[in-house]
Amino acid sequence: MSIVVGVVTFPGSLDDRDAMRAVRRCGGTAVRLWHADDSLYGVDAVILPGGFSYGDYLRCGAIARFAPVMETIADAARGGLPVLGICNGFQILCEAHLLPGALVRNEHLHFRNRDQRLRIGSVASAWTNAFTPGQEIVIPVKNGEGRYVADAKTLDQLEAEDRVIARYVDGNPNGSMRDIAGIRNEAGNVVGLMPHPEHAIDELTGPSLDGQGFFVSVLQHLASARTVAAR
Amino acid sequence: MARVVVDVMLKPEILDPQGQAVAGALPRFGVTGVTSVRVGKRIEIEFAGTPDLEQVRHIADRLLANPVIETYTVRLEDETGGARPEPTAAGAAA
Numbered sequence: 619m620s621i622v623v624g625v626v627t628f629p630g631s632l633d634d635r636d637a638m639r640a641v642r643r644c645g646g647t648a649v650r651l652w653h654a655d656d657s658l659y660g661v662d663a664v665i666l667p668g669g670f671s672y673g674d675y676l677r678c679g680a681i682a683r684f685a686p687v688m689e690t691i692a693d694a695a696r697g698g699l700p701v702l703g704i705c706n707g708f709q710i711l712c713e714a715h716l717l718p719g720a721l722v723r724n725e726h727l728h729f730r731n732r733d734q735r736l737r738i739g740s741v742a743s744a745w746t747n748a749f750t751p752g753q754e755i756v757i758p759v760k761n762g763e764g765r766y767v768a769d770a771k772t773l774d775q776l777e778a779e780d781r782v783i784a785r786y787v788d789g790n791p792n793g794s795m796r797d798i799a800g801i802r803n804e805a806g807n808v809v810g811l812m813p814h815p816e817h818a819i820d821e822l823t824g825p826s827l828d829g830q831g832f833f834v835s836v837l838q839h840l841a842s843a844r845t846v847a848a849r
Numbered sequence: 850m851a852r853v854v855v856d857v858m859l860k861p862e863i864l865d866p867q868g869q870a871v872a873g874a875l876p877r878f879g880v881t882g883v884t885s886v887r888v889g890k891r892i893e894i895e896f897a898g899t900p901d902l903e904q905v906r907h908i909a910d911r912l913l914a915n916p917v918i919e920t921y922t923v924r925l926e927d928e929t930g931g932a933r934p935e936p937t938a939a940g941a942a943a
Contacts, residue, residue, distance in 0.1 A: 676912070676913070677915055680912060680915065681912075684912070712917070713915060718917075719917065720915055720917045720918045722859075722863065722918060723866055723867060724866070725864065725866055726866065727866050727867065727870060767863055767864075767918060768917070769862075793864070793866075
């Protein structure tokens, strides 16, 4: 049976279709989840896509965090459900306190849209296990409020626990502290990433196929969990 | 009717590029000697009856501000409205 990944659509989501296409391209089944519906319909993993949920009003992700579907996702994430937040999805995960820190206005105030080189850090997560530590990849980054901030103690802890999953190299596009592009939670099932792997899955439209690694990771992770369960 | 004002500011240790951009524009007005500008948010909430300030603090903490990066203050505005920026529709009619 195919592995089913749910992609949430909030009012103002932009990259939900691309995320679904990325899941399918990597061999999974993608289904849509709706922000106002609190059921996850038994999906095996969830992606919170990029965009501008609720118009980014108040703070990015601040209102989406309280959407009915998010209450269910937060509970499921604490129970181990793999959840990937991309860009606005990362902002929502921080607002929901499923990941530490916050994402604020870019240091230079400009919206930055370019192909970005990243260095993979921790591969001990549901979404990065198909990479090797130190591997460099190129995927698009596009944000106006992507500067990752947290207090020094939190940053030290993230590094000490190997919870930084990717860092910017060849230039930090937004002023993120310690060049952090993505982090994971302690258990490794929840990952937030500012750049967009779902836009780097096809030679025709992306700068590389490097983005596939994130989706392949979760499909492998869930497939191996099923094999273990079936024994 | 009573108005509760919630002021939200980025914590001092969080860089505020918006405030810096404003500070950078001030010399054009001949304003010098400014050491810092920081930009925050003012949220006005109007209640039909007596507001429950504990309830407002709850929503300030959960929704209006993100305590990871921001601080907030909650205060009840007095009958005269203090320094209201413009007359409300009711005020204009009176």
